[in-house]
Amino acid sequence: MPFLDLAGFQVYKSYLSSADQQQLATDLRQVVSAAPMFSPSVKTGAQMSVRMSAAGKYGWHSDASGYRYIDHHPNGTAWPDIPDSVLSIWQNLVSTSREPDCCLINFYGEGAKMGLHQDNDEADYSYPVLSISLGDSALFRVGGTQRGGKTQSIWLDSGDVVVMGGDARLAYHGVDRIKFASSRLFNAHGRLNLTLRVVD
Ligand SMILES: O=C(O)CCC(=O)C(=O)O
Numbered sequence: 001m002p003f004l005d006l007a008g009f010q011v012y013k014s015y016l017s018s019a020d021q022q023q024l025a026t027d028l029r030q031v032v033s034a035a036p037m038f039s040p041s042v043k044t045g046a047q048m049s050v051r052m053s054a055a056g057k058y059g060w061h062s063d064a065s066g067y068r069y070i071d072h073h074p075n076g077t078a079w080p081d082i083p084d085s086v087l088s089i090w091q092n093l094v095s096t097s098r099e100p101d102c103c104l105i106n107f108y109g110e111g112a113k114m115g116l117h118q119d120n121d122e123a124d125y126s127y128p129v130l131s132i133s134l135g136d137s138a139l140f141r142v143g144g145t146q147r148g149g150k151t152q153s154i155w156l157d158s159g160d161v162v163v164m165g166g167d168a169r170l171a172y173h174g175v176d177r178i179k180f181a182s183s184r185l186f187n188a189h190g191r192l193n194l195t196l197r198v199v200d
């Protein structure tokens with residue numbers, strides 16, 4: 001399903017059944033109990049509004065010394081494995097035998113957002129980034145590969161999956177806001193976004 005005139009930006013609305021979403025929620029609860037959410041800060045010291053964790057070989061961190069992939073949780077423990085329920089979505093939608101080595105987990109509480117950015121810390125842009133939305137809906141903004149270009153927005157709801165590959169792999173994107181308490185998937189409100197990436 002093409003979106004915009006951005007080749008390679010594929011939106012799979014309602015891709016995940018409610019049983020799939022429940023399974024993911026259960027599996028992710030385990031991941032974040034092993035690798036608790038933390039709040040990265042940007043170089044200026046300001047805390048990001050999104051809380052993060054990860055599974056797989058790599059997670060992502062940002063603090064006073066900049067942002068980077070790291071091979072263990074900031075508390076020193078190893079990242080948990082990426083759950084099979086998550087990996088199977090990649091296997092079904094991405095035509096490569098390579099598995100993602102990072103499942104970044106973003107949690108958006110009330111008022112959280114993410115500024116426009118490119119995902120460009122990975123070694124090989126021929127692999128797409130696959131994004132899974134769970135819980136509260138998010139207003140997702142996407143533009144072209146140049147900062148300051150034209151952008152468009154779409155709502156990403158629980159169970160939606162987006163693949164950013166091809167020309168869209170380096171598209172600027174971000175989350176303007178979430179519709180807090182719009183979903184009943186979790187016991188608590190908020191939005192979880194998973195992004196699957198091949199890092200190195
Ligand atoms: O939350 C989202 O939908 C996007 C997250 C994102 O862009 C990122 O983690 O790099």
Ligand SMILES: [Fe+2]
Pocket residue numbers: 117118119173
């Ligand atoms: Fe991103």
